[in-house]
Amino acid sequence: MQDSPSSSSSEVEHSTSIHLDQEPKRSLESPSPSPKPSKISRSENPSDDAMTPNPRTQRYLIAIEYIGTRFSGSQQQLNCRTVVGALQEAFHKFVGQPVSISCSSRTLGVAIIRVSQSRVDICFIQDAGVHALSNVCHVDVERISKRKPGEVLPPHEPGVVKRAVNHFLQKNEGDIMVIDVRCVPADFHARFKAQERTYFYRLFSGPEPLSTFEKDRAWHIPEELDVLAMQKACSVLVGCHDFSSFRATGCQANSPIRTLDELHVSEVVPSLYFPSTGERGPTNAFEQAVVKPSDASQIKPDMNGSDTTSDIVARSSSGSSQAFGQRRSHRCYVITARARSFLYHQVRLLVGVLKCVGTGELAASDVERILNAKAVNHAYPMAPAYGLYLGGVKYDLP
Numbered sequence: 001m002q003d004s005p006s007s008s009s010s011e012v013e014h015s016t017s018i019h020l021d022q023e024p025k026r027s028l029e030s031p032s033p034s035p036k037p038s039k040i041s042r043s044e045n046p047s048d049d050a051m052t053p054n055p056r057t058q059r060y061l062i063a064i065e066y067i068g069t070r071f072s073g074s075q076q077q078l079n080c081r082t083v084v085g086a087l088q089e090a091f092h093k094f095v096g097q098p099v100s101i102s103c104s105s106r107t108l109g110v111a112i113i114r115v116s117q118s119r120v121d122i123c124f125i126q127d128a129g130v131h132a133l134s135n136v137c138h139v140d141v142e143r144i145s146k147r148k149p150g151e152v153l154p155p156h157e158p159g160v161v162k163r164a165v166n167h168f169l170q171k172n173e174g175d176i177m178v179i180d181v182r183c184v185p186a187d188f189h190a191r192f193k194a195q196e197r198t199y200f201y202r203l204f205s206g207p208e209p210l211s212t213f214e215k216d217r218a219w220h221i222p223e224e225l226d227v228l229a230m231q232k233a234c235s236v237l238v239g240c241h242d243f244s245s246f247r248a249t250g251c252q253a254n255s256p257i258r259t260l261d262e263l264h265v266s267e268v269v270p271s272l273y274f275p276s277t278g279e280r281g282p283t284n285a286f287e288q289a290v291v292k293p294s295d296a297s298q299i300k301p302d303m304n305g306s307d308t309t310s311d312i313v314a315r316s317s318s319g320s321s322q323a324f325g326q327r328r329s330h331r332c333y334v335i336t337a338r339a340r341s342f343l344y345h346q347v348r349l350l351v352g353v354l355k356c357v358g359t360g361e362l363a364a365s366d367v368e369r370i371l372n373a374k375a376v377n378h379a380y381p382m383a384p385a386y387g388l389y390l391g392g393v394k395y396d397l398p
Helices: 039-043 083-095 158-170 227-237 285-289 293-298 308-318 346-358 364-373
Strands: 058-066 099-105 110-115 118-122 131-141 176-184 196-205 219-221 239-242 257-268 331-339 388-394
Touching (some): 058 158, 083 131, 083 158, 196 346, 257 346, 331 346
Parallel strands (some): 131 388, 196 219
Antiparallel strands (some): 058 131, 058 176, 099 110, 118 131, 239 257, 257 331
């Protein structure tokens, strides 16, 4: 799970079982093991009571989505609304048992919610402002009969858990939702079993003020962005490197070595895009994309690498036929970062440098210089948290 300048919570670029740019102390790619056991290593000890599964419980893997700006981070805090707090309240109402919360390491962003004999482990915590399209946690639930206290009943079906928890979540603010539930073995851990995390960062380019509907959903850049230059800079950063220049102060990882599997910039249609009169014709680009199999041969591929989305965005942002009362559209870009794990604030620092490349403040050669400097004071200011989305966490599910 990641980011935000909040000092009260860790961030994620993340993979929590709830959203973070920070990652476990135990480096996944450190050249040599640490001579002393880390906090994470101790928490992984099977003899640790906090991590030992109850044989009478069912463990569920739960994927959630939420609007990050509505929460003060994902980790439980006093007098603040958090993702963990919202889940804690919903599970409390569902299970019907008193709830308490304890964090094994706030710095690492590992939280454990206990509901009597049930436990929710939120594995990748993220900071305030970071959104999640799919963050993951695992939950241990012991189903106790309400009519016969002490009698253990068969576990709930995943669909029941999803509907029940969402029922209570939606009765509150409606800014967090369970999107998937699956039964997993008792030893399956949402954080330690994660194989890959994907983050998305949204940028809006254009001189007009950002739309009210996009407030706190993307970073507004008034200048035009040179996407080709940004892609060239991405090629410098992809691969296994010492990312000390993209590692914020306070990072708890043992090693700055990380393998960035993907870093890519794409231009996309804004999410609140509505077709113009001309585009609502029978041959508009979107209708061509959904055709009968028999008509597929009539569609000619674009051999120049451009797509219909780019054409539509260019027309919508040109303002050449803009009528009164119509807002001129921004150009929307998405930066995708994919890796097994990330350093503290790594994604936001990467986006900050790529933005400077796009506006012409930096060149690809400057990005290489910053990377080789291996010091965060050589990096440019990191991007704000509200443009960052935890896209998903990949597992090899049983």
